[in-house]
Amino acid sequence: MHYFDTIAALRSFFHTSRTTHQLGLVPTMGALHDGHLTLVEAARHQSDLVVTSIFVNPVQFNNPDDLARYPRTLEADLEALEAAGCDVVFAPSVDEMYAEPPLLRLHFGELETVMEGAFRPGHFNGVGIVVAKLFNIVQPDRAFFGQKDLQQVAVVRRLIRDLSFPVELIRCPTIREADGLAMSSRNRNLTPEERELAPALYQALTLAHDLLAEGQSPAQAKAAVTGYFATRPGFQLEYIEVANADTLQPVAEVLAPGQTAVCIAAHLGNVRLIDNVVF
Ligand SMILES: Nc1ncnc2c1ncn2[C@@H]1O[C@H](COP(=O)(O)OP(=O)(O)OP(=O)(O)O)[C@@H](O)[C@H]1O
Ligand SMILES: CC(C)(CO)[C@@H](O)C(=O)[O-]
């Protein structure tokens, strides 16, 4: 496995070795878990050369404490990527990626008026900028993103379309712990007590899904989830939404199969968790 921490070194490697390779990019912020490794696995199946980026992008953090607490485990990440068959790791410093704070501002219209966009102002500007930079630096044929960050998938899809990046976006399913909790780097910041409570997030999504499948309305399903958390200590529910899985706009009724998403965000102690199901 090759490791690069500068853009120049990575470009020089591609210059000499790229030729006809189909290149797959897995963008991450590190602190890798099996969710990330399934993206690498998918990339391996659909590319000849897999590049994983590890970069905790300060521009997408709207909360400085969240940035400071974000787990960083580079050595273990490199071991996991080597074992997973990743070919190239690109792990630049903040200075390497941003000689100066970017002046560019990206807007994603109604995509950022809801959920993650509404509760994390500026977040998708930061995601859009760093993903555009990674696309320019790595020039992948395909890029692999997790469904766990469903709104991010929609933002990147739009970024690709608006800027004509010749990149195919692949959405990969959410990988869960045995108790249903979606794997997430931030899970490492949960206390043992919080970790025991955490599966309630997925249970709430399942409750909403089941009610919708029985014919209840999105409003009824959302009210049920709000009630579920009202009796649950430790959690602060931020939002529960039933939305179009592509546009992320709220819907008043269930859509065709595969097009409805139930999305949730909640704080558990100091940790903010998100999850969703699409059906
Ligand atoms: N459980 C998961 N299953 C599938 N993909 C995932 C999972 N968790 C994260 N990903 C994907 O991995 C990529 C990198 O995500 P990131 O490094 O932010 O990890 P994360 O676990 O989502 O961490 P956090 O949510 O705490 O930032 C994203 O495309 C994300 O959607
Ligand atoms: C796509 C990404 C790597 C951009 O920093 C990040 O938002 C993430 O890890 O999901």
Ligand code: BAL
């Ligand atoms: N996993 C999405 C990146 C973030 O939370 O900032």
